[in-house]
Amino acid sequence: MVEAHSAAAAVGATDPALLALAGKAAWAILLTPLICAVAILLVGIHRKSFAMAAAVGGLATSLICTLFLFFQASQGHLAVPFEVSVTWISLGGLSIPFGVLIDNLSLIMTLVVTGIGSGIFLYSVGYMHDDAAASRYFGMLSLFAFSILTIVLSTNWIQLFIGWELVGFCSYMLIGHWYAKPSAAAAGNKAFIVNRVADFGFIIGILWLWSVSSTASDDRTVHFATLMARLPVLVESGAVPVATLSVIGLLLFCGPVGKSAQFPLHVWLPDAMEGPTPVSALIHAATMVAAGVYMLCRTFWLFEMIPSTLNVILYVGAATAFLAAALGFAENDLKRILAFSTLSQLGYMVMAIGLGGPVAAMYHLTTHACFKALLFLGAGSVIHGTHEQNIWKLGGLTRSMRWTSLTFLIGSLALIGFPGLSGFFSKDEILVLAREHNLPIYLLATLTAGMTAFYTGRLWFVAFMGKGHAHGHESPPVMLGPLFFLAGLSVVAGYIGIPAWLGEHHEAFHWDVALTSTAAVAAGVTISWLLYSKRAIAAGSLVRALALPQSFVENRYYIDDIYTWYVQNIQQKIIAAGCAWFEQNIIIGAVNAVAALAQGLGRLLRLFQTGVVQTYVLVFVAGVLWLITRYLAVR
Amino acid sequence: MVTVTHYVVASAALFCIGLAGVMSRRNVLMILLCVELMLNAANLLFVAYSKAWGNLHGQMIVFFVITVAAAEVTVGLAIAILMMRQRNTLDADAVQSMKW
Numbered sequence: 001m002v003e004a005h006s007a008a009a010a011v012g013a014t015d016p017a018l019l020a021l022a023g024k025a026a027w028a029i030l031l032t033p034l035i036c037a038v039a040i041l042l043v044g045i046h047r048k049s050f051a052m053a054a055a056v057g058g059l060a061t062s063l064i065c066t067l068f069l070f071f072q073a074s075q076g077h078l079a080v081p082f083e084v085s086v087t088w089i090s091l092g093g094l095s096i097p098f099g100v101l102i103d104n105l106s107l108i109m110t111l112v113v114t115g116i117g118s119g120i121f122l123y124s125v126g127y128m129h130d131d132a133a134a135s136r137y138f139g140m141l142s143l144f145a146f147s148i149l150t151i152v153l154s155t156n157w158i159q160l161f162i163g164w165e166l167v168g169f170c171s172y173m174l175i176g177h178w179y180a181k182p183s184a185a186a187a188g189n190k191a192f193i194v195n196r197v198a199d200f201g202f203i204i205g206i207l208w209l210w211s212v213s214s215t216a217s218d219d220r221t222v223h224f225a226t227l228m229a230r231l232p233v234l235v236e237s238g239a240v241p242v243a244t245l246s247v248i249g250l251l252l253f254c255g256p257v258g259k260s261a262q263f264p265l266h267v268w269l270p271d272a273m274e275g276p277t278p279v280s281a282l283i284h285a286a287t288m289v290a291a292g293v294y295m296l297c298r299t300f301w302l303f304e305m306i307p308s309t310l311n312v313i314l315y316v317g318a319a320t321a322f323l324a325a326a327l328g329f330a331e332n333d334l335k336r337i338l339a340f341s342t343l344s345q346l347g348y349m350v351m352a353i354g355l356g357g358p359v360a361a362m363y364h365l366t367t368h369a370c371f372k373a374l375l376f377l378g379a380g381s382v383i384h385g386t387h388e389q390n391i392w393k394l395g396g397l398t399r400s401m402r403w404t405s406l407t408f409l410i411g412s413l414a415l416i417g418f419p420g421l422s423g424f425f426s427k428d429e430i431l432v433l434a435r436e437h438n439l440p441i442y443l444l445a446t447l448t449a450g451m452t453a454f455y456t457g458r459l460w461f462v463a464f465m466g467k468g469h470a471h472g473h474e475s476p477p478v479m480l481g482p483l484f485f486l487a488g489l490s491v492v493a494g495y496i497g498i499p500a501w502l503g504e505h506h507e508a509f510h511w512d513v514a515l516t517s518t519a520a521v522a523a524g525v526t527i528s529w530l531l532y533s534k535r536a537i538a539a540g541s542l543v544r545a546l547a548l549p550q551s552f553v554e555n556r557y558y559i560d561d562i563y564t565w566y567v568q569n570i571q572q573k574i575i576a577a578g579c580a581w582f583e584q585n586i587i588i589g590a591v592n593a594v595a596a597l598a599q600g601l602g603r604l605l606r607l608f609q610t611g612v613v614q615t616y617v618l619v620f621v622a623g624v625l626w627l628i629t630r631y632l633a634v635r
Numbered sequence: 636m637v638t639v640t641h642y643v644v645a646s647a648a649l650f651c652i653g654l655a656g657v658m659s660r661r662n663v664l665m666i667l668l669c670v671e672l673m674l675n676a677a678n679l680l681f682v683a684y685s686k687a688w689g690n691l692h693g694q695m696i697v698f699f700v701i702t703v704a705a706a707e708v709t710v711g712l713a714i715a716i717l718m719m720r721q722r723n724t725l726d727a728d729a730v731q732s733m734k735w
Contacts, residue, residue, distance in 0.1 A: 609733075609734050610731065610734050611730075611731030611732060611733045611734030612727075612728060612731050613666075613727055613730075614657070614658060614666075614727060614728075617657055617658055618658060621654065621658065
């Protein structure tokens with residue numbers, strides 16, 4: 001069926017036995033979650049404990065294999081990058097491999113997915129314990145793990161796209177897990193449709209890139225490593241103009257705009273909070289939404305050739321970071337505040353790509369995955385304990401849910417970039433990059449850091465320290481364990497040398513940038529403390545003074561309304577109605593005209609059938625005579 | 636000396652008489668008889684050429700034709716009898732209900 005061959009492009013010397021073992025481990029990382037997902041969905045759909053055990057066990061196996069590869073690679077036993085693949089589809093001129101690419105970038109992302117994922121899977125065991133459809137949930141979660149690993153370990157564009165669509169599907173299924181609730185079903189649809197819009201551009205970009213990728217001697221390709229070597233040559237020789245490549249880059253960037261929820265296609269992410277909270281933590285904060293950023297890092301060799309596209313990426317990212325942070329000001333739902341924060345931090349990462357710093361983006365992605373997963377799991381613990389999501393109805397949680405509050409505080413501090421915690425270091429890298437390349441963007445990013453501190457402070461002071469008395473109980477150990485694990489990661493992720501692992505020698509620490517951002521953060525926290533905890537400033541008068549921007553932000557810049565207006569008035573009334581008219585009049589009309597023509601001809605020909613046998617004989621004889629004369633004439 | 640040409644001419648004459656009869660007569664029985672005439676014109680030609688070329692292929696065909704003609708007459712006469720019973724006529728022009 002498939003022709004199996006292992007293409008191991010080993011740079012250094014690797015022990016052949018280790019290489020064979022590493023290949024098996026690489027396949028195991030990718031395929032174990034798939035096997036578990038199939039097993040759960042086929043035979044375990046009514047066996048809840050089996051589903052839980054299979055999902056957690058499957059991802060834990062992936063994690064162990066990843067750790068094995070990680071240590072082999074970090075100690076230099078295993079030469080990276082190395083690749084194992086099979087030829088999956090081979091058509092004339094289009095060969096699609098399916099495989100696993102192991103290098104420093106994919107290893108760190110795989111660690112994020114399997115490590116944080118394992119914690120969240122375990123947490124789900126507690127969170128979804130009483131859910132009737134928990135088996136479906138764990139099946140989809142396993143399928144999601146396979147899908148995201150397909151993206152992360154992909155060796156080529158097509159495999160990446162397949163994973164891309166699969167994570168979209170899993171996201172849809174998991175947002176709509178409680179599908180009996182209309183808002184959840186609608187949110188799932190919205191996420192899926194918005195992503196389809198973006199992926200349309202993405203697939204066109206992929207196909208276009210494939211179509212221009214041939215050289216005189218070699219066929220077209222979708223393979224990353226081949227393209228990486230070939231594109232600079234093609235551009236230099238003029239075979240592929242930079243302008244064409246820029247357009248391709250913009251089309252490819254459509255994918256991350258949808259999946260990583262960048263402005264203006266960010267609208268699906270806040271609504272995606274309708275799903276179970278561990279899903280929000282894993283998919284809509286730590287991994288899937290970061291896949292867009294990962295894809296940009298993975299293929300940065302393409303984007304660094306096209307500065308104009310990088311500029312677009314920069315401004316889209318900066319706009320997302322700033323606008324989403326402002327949206328966090330006026331939101332009252334615990335999870336949605338975190339969703340806007342995710343949007344804003346994704347904006348930071350995309351901005352870092354636009355500034356030409358994939359390492360900084362990947363660094364922030366990793367630390368963000370730790371502390372944002374932590375924050376969401378903490379929020380999930382609060383919701384699990386109090387059955388309340390409105391921050392104004394919460395309060396006093398530091399007493400009733402001590403451990404949840406403590407870990408949530410650590411996550412919040414990491415998010416705002418409190419000195420010494422992981423978010424501080426990774427955000428600092430991006431700010432340094434911004435100051436080097438683009439001063440206005442640097443100022444905006446620093447302001448955004450202050451705004452992040454403000455809305456996070458508001459969340460903390462109102463929901464956890466507030467006067468309200470939410471009657472909560474602390475969550476079970478199976479949920480607290482992952483919280484502690486992630487809290488630990490959020491603290492240490494800044495010290496384990498992620499930038500160095502990704503190949504950037506450490507630059508001197510920029511005290512000026514760090515101090516400025518810390519000052520902005522301190523200002524943000526202080527203002528929120530004065531407003532919401534000390535109540536030194538009456539919030540009411542401030543709201544009245546800021547009535548106009550307030551309504552603007554509360555309605556989320558009216559973007560949802562614009563889309564609704566567009567769909568209702570332009571798409572339905574003009575485009576769809578036009579298409580319907582075209583179909584009913586032109587297409588159906590043409591079909592009916594052909595039918596009428598056949599009918600009319602039939603009516604005419606019917607007249608020849610007189611029923612008089614001798615008329616038939618006469619016509620027949622005349623025909624035969626005519627044939628004979630023709631025959632004689634030809635001879 | 637009777638050559639093959641004589642037979643051909645005789646056969647053609649018979650065929651044309653039969654054809655004219657089929658086209659002009661209105662009585663179903665006469666039409667059937669004329670069809671037989673045309674078939675036998677063909678038979679005559681087959682036999683003549685069989686003799687001229689010294690093999691039996693033509694004769695063999697003739698036996699087929701005679702057999703088929705017998706079957707054809709059986710069906711034709713049955714139709715004629717039914718026509719007489721149902722419509723009380725043997726006029727071919729009177730039976731033209733099989734039309735548009």
